[in-house]
Amino acid sequence: LAKTTQPISMDSYEGQEVNITCSHNNIATNDYITWYQQFPSQGPRFIIQGYKTKVTNEVASLFIPADRKSSTLSLPRVSLSDTAVYYCLVGEDSSASKIIFGSGTRLSIRP
């Protein structure tokens, strides 16, 4: 099972680019890398997903090196509303035996 490791917390300021890195040394060949965002009193919300190289959507970018043992979520020009917990999830199979959410990274954005 691919376990993930993320920083517990990060701080940044409005307008800055924020990069959150997740380590997943035991990632398997068929595993996808998925990032979720969670606000207080809400469920996690899907942000982005990738398998290799770089993926970009309207919210974020995901960088995955060739060895896929880590991934970096990049949030461009953050705002106060980006303050949340960000989870990295690795897996090919969403059955209950294969899903492991890490402890997440608590991102705090200051004015």
Add this chain to the structure above:
Amino acid sequence: DTAVSQTPKYLVTQMGNDKSIKCEQNLGHDTMYWYKQDSKKFLKIMFSYNNKELIINETVPNRFSPKSPDKAHLNLHINSLELGDSAVYFCASSQDGTGSQPQHFGDGTRLSIL
């Protein structure tokens, strides 16, 4: 329209009681899940269920049982509630249960055991 909805949002009850939490998804997804998030914010999968099979996380006590009347619903029934069951429970769904399909979560049910 809410994609994944859970009821109730809050549930306060006594130790030893039996309670149920309901979940419905209107996304047409084949797979649904239940998660438990404790006070330290760790999200732990409890069950995944699709039309074909129920997969149970081995750490879940058998006091917890998922019940699915149809593909759009996966309710969670808990017998003999204990203090340690206090947590936020999230329901989620995904297209087909593969890792390439993101999960959509409800907003959680906060369960407090007195």
